[in-house]
Amino acid sequence: MAAAPHYCAVPTKSLNPSRCSLPRQNPSSILFPKTLAPPPLSSGAAITRPLKIKAAAGSNQSFNSTIYADASVERPWKTSDARLVLEDGSIWRAKSFGASGAQVGEVVFNTSLTGYQEILTDPSYAGQFVLMTNPHIGNTGVNPDDEESKQCFLAGLVIRSLSICTSNWRCTEPLGDYLAKRNIMAIYDVDTRAITRRLREHGSLIGVLSTEKSQTDDELLEVARKWKIVGVDLISGVSCTAPYVWSEETDTNWEFIDRKLGETFHVVAYDFGIKHNILRRLASYGCKITVVPSNWPALETLKMKPDGVFLSNGPGDPSAVPYAVETVKEIIGKIPVFGICMGHQLLGQALGGKTFKMKFGHHGGNHPVSNLRSGRVEISAQNHNYAVDPATLPPGVEVTHVNLNDHSCAGLACSELKLISLQYHPESSPGPHDSDPAFGEFIQLMRASRG
C-alpha cells in the first residue's frame, strides 16, 4: 500500500537539531493520490469548463466560466527549488512560484482566511514576507478591483499549498502569474504551521528566500543575520511623491451604510502607505480627500484649511520617522485628526508617548478588540508589529480600545485636542466591518469642530 501523503513538520535542515521533534522527511517522498493529480497541461493554459454558477438565490442566470491553470504552479512532483533561511539557523526547502532570485525580509504570519490580494498590496507589508496560516491560497486568483495600492511592496509570500486551478467570477489572472509580473518571490509546500509556531515562540525572524543554487546556506544565513528592519524609514519608499485628489467611494455593490449625509468634509490624508479602501471609506462618509506625501509640510496642510487630517497606515518602525512625528505635532490641537495603525503610532509619539516592537505583532482579520467607549467587542483586521506603550502617554489622552488577545493599546482619543486613532484597520479589506463606525466618529469630530 502506498504511503500516505506526508509533509515535513520540521525544517529540512536545522543548525539546531535538538529543537526538531520529528524525523526529517524527504520532500520528494510527497505523494499525491491519483485522483488529485491534475491533467497534464501546457503552461499557462486556460481550461474552459462548462460550469453553471448560480448568480443569486432564486436566479437561474449562469456564467461562462474559465478555470485558469496557474502557469507558475509546477505540478505536484516538482522538487524543491527554493530555500527560506531564517536568522535562527533553520532552513526550509520549498517550491517556488512568482519571481525567482534572492530576497531578504522579516517573516510575519497572517491569520486571515480570505483576502490574500488585499494583503499582498497593503504597503504596510514593505520589507516583510507574509506567511499565510490559511493552508490553501490562490483558488480565487486575482482581479483588478482588489488592489489596495498601485503595487506589491512586500518582500514575498510564503504559503502551504498553492491552488493548481483558479476559479472565481471576478478572477482575471492566476496568483503565480500576477506575482511573477510584479517580481515578487513566493514559495509553497513549506510547513507554514511549524514556521508560525517558531515565530510565536521566538518572535518575528529575518529570513532570506532564494532560488539561487550558487549561494550556500551559510551565505544566506549571514545575510539574514546582518539585515535590519528596526530603525529604518520604510514609509518614504511607499508614499506618493505629489499631492492628488481622491473622490472614489466604496462601490455600491459593496456598500453597507446609508451614506447620503449631504455634507462634505475636506480631509488632508497623509500617505505613509495608504490603502485604497481607507480612501474609499472616507469618501463614502462624505469626505473630499487631498492625499499628500509623507514629507508634506504641516504648514502647507494648515494653509489648505481642511476640516480634518487623516494619518494613514504604513510600513516599518514608527520611531524611525521623526520628521513625520514633527509634522503631526504641528497639526494636533489645530484641526481634528484621525490616525490608523502607523498614523496611530505617530500620533502616540507626537503626544509624548513611546512605541515599542512587539514579539510577533498582529496580522489577520480575526483580532478581538474591546471598544471601551461602546462596551462592544469588535472583531478587527490588524497588521502591525509595533505598538504604543500607554504608560508613556500624558494625562488627558484616553485609551479607547484594547486588543483582547494581549491587552495591548488598540485605540486612543483626546477630546481636548480633537483626535482619535486606532492601531488596527477599520476599513478591513480584507476583514470584518465591525469597526467601520470609526469613520463616522471622525465625521462627528469634524462636524463638531465646525461649530
Ligand SMILES: NC(=O)CC[C@H](N)C(=O)O
Ligand atoms: N499597518 C500599519 O500601519 C503598520 C504600522 C507599523 N508599520 C507596524 O508594523 O506596527
